[in-house]
Amino acid sequence: MSKFWSPLTAxxxxxxxxxxxxxxxxxxxxxxxxxYPPSPKVIDAIKAAANADLRLYPDPTCEGLxxxxxxxxxxxxxxxxxxxxxxxxxxxxxxxxxxPAKKLLFPDIxxxxxxxxxxxxxxxxxxIPLDEQFNVQVxxxxxxxxxxxxxxxxxxxxxxxxxxxxxxxxxxxxxxxxVIDEAYIDFGGESAVQxxxxxxxxxxxxTLSKSRSLAxxxxxxxxxxxxxxxxxxxxxxxxxxxxxxxxxxxxxVASFEDEAYFRETTAKVxxxxxxxxxxVISLGFKATESKANFVFISHPSIAAKGIFQxxxxxxxxxxYFDQPRINEYLRVSIGTDEEMDALIAALREIAGS
Amino acid sequence: MSKFWSPLTAxxxxxxxxxxxxxxxxxxxxxxxxxYPPSPKVIDAIKAAANADLRLYPDPTCEGLxxxxxxxxxxxxxxxxxxxxxxxxxxxxxxxxxxPAKKLLFPDIxxxxxxxxxxxxxxxxxxIPLDEQFNVQVxxxxxxxxxxxxxxxxxxxxxxxxxxxxxxxxxxxxxxxxVIDEAYIDFGGESAVQxxxxxxxxxxxxTLSKSRSLAxxxxxxxxxxxxxxxxxxxxxxxxxxxxxxxxxxxxxVASFEDEAYFRETTAKVxxxxxxxxxxVISLGFKATESKANFVFISHPSIAAKGIFQxxxxxxxxxxYFDQPRINEYLRVSIGTDEEMDALIAALREIAGS
Numbered sequence: 259m260s261k262f263w264s265p266l267t268a269x270x271x272x273x274x275x276x277x278x279x280x281x282x283x284x285x286x287x288x289x290x291x292x293x294y295p296p297s298p299k300v301i302d303a304i305k306a307a308a309n310a311d312l313r314l315y316p317d318p319t320c321e322g323l324x325x326x327x328x329x330x331x332x333x334x335x336x337x338x339x340x341x342x343x344x345x346x347x348x349x350x351x352x353x354x355x356x357x358p359a360k361k362l363l364f365p366d367i368x369x370x371x372x373x374x375x376x377x378x379x380x381x382x383x384x385x386i387p388l389d390e391q392f393n394v395q396v397x398x399x400x401x402x403x404x405x406x407x408x409x410x411x412x413x414x415x416x417x418x419x420x421x422x423x424x425x426x427x428x429x430x431x432x433x434x435x436x437v438i439d440e441a442y443i444d445f446g447g448e449s450a451v452q453x454x455x456x457x458x459x460x461x462x463x464x465t466l467s468k469s470r471s472l473a474x475x476x477x478x479x480x481x482x483x484x485x486x487x488x489x490x491x492x493x494x495x496x497x498x499x500x501x502x503x504x505x506x507x508x509x510x511v512a513s514f515e516d517e518a519y520f521r522e523t524t525a526k527v528x529x530x531x532x533x534x535x536x537x538v539i540s541l542g543f544k545a546t547e548s549k550a551n552f553v554f555i556s557h558p559s560i561a562a563k564g565i566f567q568x569x570x571x572x573x574x575x576x577x578y579f580d581q582p583r584i585n586e587y588l589r590v591s592i593g594t595d596e597e598m599d600a601l602i603a604a605l606r607e608i609a610g611s
Numbered sequence: 612m613s614k615f616w617s618p619l620t621a622x623x624x625x626x627x628x629x630x631x632x633x634x635x636x637x638x639x640x641x642x643x644x645x646x647y648p649p650s651p652k653v654i655d656a657i658k659a660a661a662n663a664d665l666r667l668y669p670d671p672t673c674e675g676l677x678x679x680x681x682x683x684x685x686x687x688x689x690x691x692x693x694x695x696x697x698x699x700x701x702x703x704x705x706x707x708x709x710x711p712a713k714k715l716l717f718p719d720i721x722x723x724x725x726x727x728x729x730x731x732x733x734x735x736x737x738x739i740p741l742d743e744q745f746n747v748q749v750x751x752x753x754x755x756x757x758x759x760x761x762x763x764x765x766x767x768x769x770x771x772x773x774x775x776x777x778x779x780x781x782x783x784x785x786x787x788x789x790v791i792d793e794a795y796i797d798f799g800g801e802s803a804v805q806x807x808x809x810x811x812x813x814x815x816x817x818t819l820s821k822s823r824s825l826a827x828x829x830x831x832x833x834x835x836x837x838x839x840x841x842x843x844x845x846x847x848x849x850x851x852x853x854x855x856x857x858x859x860x861x862x863x864v865a866s867f868e869d870e871a872y873f874r875e876t877t878a879k880v881x882x883x884x885x886x887x888x889x890x891v892i893s894l895g896f897k898a899t900e901s902k903a904n905f906v907f908i909s910h911p912s913i914a915a916k917g918i919f920q921x922x923x924x925x926x927x928x929x930x931y932f933d934q935p936r937i938n939e940y941l942r943v944s945i946g947t948d949e950e951m952d953a954l955i956a957a958l959r960e961i962a963g964s
Contacts, residue, residue: 272848295663310648
């Protein structure tokens with residue numbers, strides 16, 4: 259505490275990102291990074307943009323990038339927003355759309371940043387429990403709320419909500435914004451972007467961090483009706499006019515120009531995920547049905563926290579959440595096949611089978 | 612307006628950045644960019660960082676960059692914060708330190724983003740008038756306030772407040788944060804960073820955009836006591852863990868490794884500024900005493916708005932602020948000598964001398 263802090267600052271409980279240890283080299287399966295490098299076209303575009311023009315401000319409207327993302331989904335540019343990672347866009351969305359006078363609804367088990375944003379913007383929250391199988395119970399998102407946010411697939415459970423259930427959620431909540439956080443959608447889900455023309459209250463948030471292998475570049479998008487995009491721009495332009503630097507803009511545009519590479523690398527991640535899921539089950543673990551670039555696993559007789567530590571001792575980092583309902587689970591990012599072979603070998607030793 | 616906007620969103624009056632016209636090529640003297648490219652070492656470092664590691668998140672603590680900035684000023688790393696441009700850091704500082712129950716004080720003529728941030732965070736404000744010569748009147752910043760922010764040099768007036776007046780301001784306001792926004796300090800001012808060890812309430816904000824020629828990279832810093840830096844980190848980590856991408860981090864570190872280039876280019880800008888100031892005065896203009904990379908000029912008989920438009924017609928962009936007290940002034944960024952020769956030639960035609 260400091261007497262120079264605002265009351266807000268004193269009240270916050272900041273987010274803690276997955277650890278980035280520097281003590282030794284780990285097999286890093288703890289922050290859902292893509293094991294494959296970004297497209298060579300992205301690297302080339304960034305190198306080309308590393309020039310004297312860095313003395314100039316970037317385009318504050320991100321026009322070229324927004325056009326590229328709009329073309330990818332066949333949307334008009336007015337329905338697209340770009341930001342400094344999807345985390346920044348989520349922060350803007352919490353401020354732009356959620357009504358502090360009512361409760362914001364999100365699943366009890368979900369991306370742990372949501373409750374942090376809610377504190378930052380003074381929002382009341384109501385956690386809607388997942389069912390016993392970790393499914394989002396859409397019918398429990400009653401309409402008397404100040405907004406709804408759901409990741410799809412959900413994190414850390416990895417499970418996908420079918421589009422007809424998203425549609426049901428939107429039908430039940432026509433008077434407030436519904437945000438679908440699709441950070442992991444490219445690993446087997448169907449995007450709700452196709453519903454935007456029907457539902458002016460739907461905001462879909464995506465990122466280049468996972469499926470485009472660009473966590474280090476910090477670029478995310480939101481797609482929605484013009485009025486929602488204008489709302490995001492009002493917050494952004496009251497916060498920072500230039501959120502994306504020239505290099506991020508150049509690299510992000512190029513990432514949309516290499517569809518073949520994107521298809522190839524996401525297919526590899528999916529294939530590895532399916533293989534790893536089978537293997538961990540054969541070792542006695544249970545696993546949720548993942549449509550993301552990670553698996554969510556639990557052993558019936560060995561404590562997750564112990565497995566986490568034993569993996570760490572063997573040089574494999576995964577993510578453990580010490581919170582109710584999921585404290586017997588581990589979230590394991592999908593790495594290369596070699597990395598996952600090392601994981602499986604370590605789990606085989608730990609599980610003693 | 613949209614029914615999906617929060618009350619906050621509806622209340623905002625967003626900032627409007629200087630225009631970035633795309634209709635033709637202008638001599639661009641309207642956004643205080645540096646006319647010289649960044650150091651070649653910066654370009655090389657960015658190209659080297661454009662590699663497969665972009666698949667990985669950047670270091671959320673910005674450790675290497677913070678160490679470089681700390682070493683530059685001889686501070687411990689715990690007294691340094693890095694952000695996505697100084698605009699983002701200012702936004703964080705408004706949330707972190709200023710007390711909504713009392714009035715935030717800043718000059719009546721100043722960086723126009725301050726009132727936008729204040730709206731975003733629900734802060735009351737009191738504008739303290741500059742005197743007739745546009746000097747900040749330090750003794751009018753009475754101590755019954757929720758915080759103080761002053762740019763030094765001030766913008767758009769370009770005038771510098773001497774360090775002993777900053778010290779007087781700090782002595783008069785020991786119980787709340789005092790933010791000194793030093794975006795332009797390297798063009799002839801003395802930084803208040805040297806006062807940090809004496810005043811735990813002093814936050815100094817700087818940027819690589821101007822004197823390091825990196826407006827396109829989006830990197831800023833704050834320097835202050837550990838408790839102030841912790842306050843900024845609490846807000847940041849409730850907003851976005853990874854505000855600086857890998858390329859910005861790499862380029863920014865390199866910018867501190869080329870002190871000779873920095874000295875040379877800032878000296879050139881200063882020399883051009885001094886020469887241009889003399890020339891505009893000889894054309895009948897008056898000019899404030901600038902310690903920034905721009906001049907603030909006015910003609911006794913020709914309306915500033917007309918000069919602005921006539922310069923634009925001649926392909927020269929400058930900044931005009933249609934607001935009380937300064938609506939007969941133009942803010943003109945310092946470009947290359949060739950660009951400023953073109954400006955002077957155009958002003959000579961317009962002033963008819």
